[in-house]
Amino acid sequence: MKLIAIDMDGTLVNNNTTINEENVQAIKQAQEVGIHVVVATGRAYNEAVNPIREAGLNLPIIAINGAQFRSTEGEIKNSITLSKETYYRVDELLDHYSMYYELYTNKGTYSNDPQMAIDIIVDIIKSANPEVTEEHAHRLAEYRVNNGSIHSVDEYHSIVEDPEVEIYKLLSFSRNEKNRSNALNDFLTFNDLAVSRSAEANIEITHRDAQKGIAVKNYADELGIPMSEVMAIGDNYNDVSMFELAGYSVAMGNAEEDIKKLCSFTTKTNDESGVAHAIQTFMRKNKVIQS
Known part of the structure; x- marks a missing residue:
């Protein structure tokens, strides 16, 4: 597992639309061992970046379901528009x-x-x-x-x-x-x-080219990471394109049953720091951290 793509609403953020400290620490732990982390959200960049920065995280952001990709510094690296x-x-x-x-x-x-x-x-x-x-x-x-x-x-x-x-x-x-x-x-x-x-x-x-899965694959290609080494975490239907391409597909505990059936693993809910649970579970599985 070399790249983790994480949805926001219902996934990274809790019921108060902030990010639990457990999720923050798990993401930082992954980054410390060389795993890349990207947020993939339906939100516009300006609405997505604030809770991320307030939590003390520095992450690139796939915004608007893949219509825009921004670097950690906020620079627009790619955008896909409707005519x-x-x-x-x-x-x-x-x-x-x-x-x-x-x-x-x-x-x-x-x-x-x-x-x-x-x-x-x-x-x-x-x-x-x-x-x-x-x-x-x-x-x-x-x-x-x-x-x-x-x-x-x-x-x-x-x-x-x-x-x-x-x-x-x-x-x-x-x-x-x-x-x-x-x-x-x-x-x-x-x-x-x-x-x-x-x-x-x-x-x-x-x-049609502005989808989370396509954007995650483009970022993985840029990093030289095969999709078999990518984990996607989400809770809804706009995350399906990521689930279909990622080697590890993770549904949140609060996701609908149809979403859970599409994924290889179901984690805890967003309010229970399900992102942290998924990251730590798969880092242990990959022997990146000790059980």
Whole structure:
């Protein structure tokens, strides 16, 4: 095991969206023995980096489901965008199914409905941490929306029409299961899209090459590490592309049963420092540390 790729929500961060000290120490221990560690998240970089730095960790970040890769210093090393033409097709389809979405770009993340922005984060938090109360999830969501991570706008087209704007992801949301299912089926007919989800009621839409698994493989190739020596840790469907390519696939204890069935190992929950448990278990298995 020479590279570890770790999801954030429901995986690296706990129910308060901070990183447990046990996880911090396990990651540092892995780094000390020469194992590379990268975070792979659906979050935009600016929202992902703060809890990582606050925990005292220095890690490269695969952001926006693989649409962007940043070095430990925050330098953009690679980005994969959706064409404006594709954006307008997706926008039209989401409008047809009355689905809200947020727009992830190189200029930031935008919402045309702040209350829906809170609802979508509550959905992500509750899906990753089912035991969290609705009230607590709302408090966490309101903080994430109000801390400047998401910019409120009246409409998206004026942003998209800016020639300097690059589109990374559309994060759509609807509690109408029929509309969500129909939209998902329609998106699967787009040859240039990757479609996944990170919570019960959302759909994440990126370029087909902007997937966590592809980004992790590109980073492993850069380091000269075969995928058989890579461990991927996650909890949801936007982690599946990593699980399919990694030699070691680890599901969090709080993951859905379908995710656990895809993986070779299930660790403890995110609130129980499941990342640390997985890292230490496999380091012992590889005789990197003593049992």
